[in-house]
Amino acid sequence: MKISLTKSKTRTDLSLPAITGVNPALKAREKKPFNFQEFINSFNSLDPANMGNWPTPVKVTILIFIMILTLALTYFGLISGVQDEIAGAATQEETLLKDYQDKDSKLRNLKLYEIQIQEMENTFGQLLQQLPKEHEISNLIEEINYTGVGSGVQFADIKVEPELKQEFFIELPITIVGKGDYHAFGNFVSGLAALPRIVTMHDFEIAPANADKAGEIPVLQMTMHAKTYRYNDQAEEDNAKKDKDKKDKPAAPATDGAKS
Numbered sequence: 001m002k003i004s005l006t007k008s009k010t011r012t013d014l015s016l017p018a019i020t021g022v023n024p025a026l027k028a029r030e031k032k033p034f035n036f037q038e039f040i041n042s043f044n045s046l047d048p049a050n051m052g053n054w055p056t057p058v059k060v061t062i063l064i065f066i067m068i069l070t071l072a073l074t075y076f077g078l079i080s081g082v083q084d085e086i087a088g089a090a091t092q093e094e095t096l097l098k099d100y101q102d103k104d105s106k107l108r109n110l111k112l113y114e115i116q117i118q119e120m121e122n123t124f125g126q127l128l129q130q131l132p133k134e135h136e137i138s139n140l141i142e143e144i145n146y147t148g149v150g151s152g153v154q155f156a157d158i159k160v161e162p163e164l165k166q167e168f169f170i171e172l173p174i175t176i177v178g179k180g181d182y183h184a185f186g187n188f189v190s191g192l193a194a195l196p197r198i199v200t201m202h203d204f205e206i207a208p209a210n211a212d213k214a215g216e217i218p219v220l221q222m223t224m225h226a227k228t229y230r231y232n233d234q235a236e237e238d239n240a241k242k243d244k245d246k247k248d249k250p251a252a253p254a255t256d257g258a259k260s
Contacts, residue, residue, distance in 0.1 A: 137160065169229050
């Protein structure tokens with residue numbers, strides 16, 4: 001009985017190392033420290049025909065590189081051009097918006113411009129009506145004479161000088177010589193300004209007419225140069241006639257330089 005117990009104990013002790021020992025497969029699974037040089041060398045030993053067996057770090061690195069290259073090509077090939085188009089469209093939008101604002105402002109002020117043009121046309125028409133016609137010059141001279149006589153001026157001469165043609169109107173100089181006192185000449189000038197026709201007064205020459213008669217109201221002799229104006233209708237007629245002559249003038253026949 002003693003011998004069998006000893007053998008049983010011995011068998012139990014021999015089996016313990018097999019249970020408590022370290023498994024070699026577990027040691028193989030322990031992580032190795034990263035070696036950069038080995039990582040670089042792994043690229044030199046790659047087999048293009050067997051990509052499936054490439055190391056995982058190499059696969060990840062190549063995938064990241066492909067993604068970066070794809071993004072770069074997409075940006076410079078597509079996105080960059082689209083950004084340039086967007087910038088150009090934004091500049092064009094600003095230009096069109098400014099043009100629209102200018103046109104809108106002109107359109108808003110168009111009614112005001114039309115009113116101003118109508119007022120200018122009315123004023124111009126009124127001024128034309130104040131210009132004497134060619135056949136009304138004699139009537140204007142009579143009105144000047146009546147105004148002077150009514151003011152107490154004694155006329156020695158009222159002379160119409162030769163016409164001075166301008167581009168759109170004709171000047172009619174008038175030389176007026178008369179006698180009277182200060183009040184008479186003042187009333188005469190006021191009367192000329194109140195005439196329905198345009199009469200402008202220019203050079204004055206005033207000299208005493210009774211300097212040797214002391215104690216009397218001084219009488220003055222005045223020489224005044226006035227001007228009235230009339231519209232140059234002949235200029236418009238001449239321009240219209242020239243245009244008509246150009247239209248009616250037959251075209252010159254073509255000359256043949258070849259000799260028969």
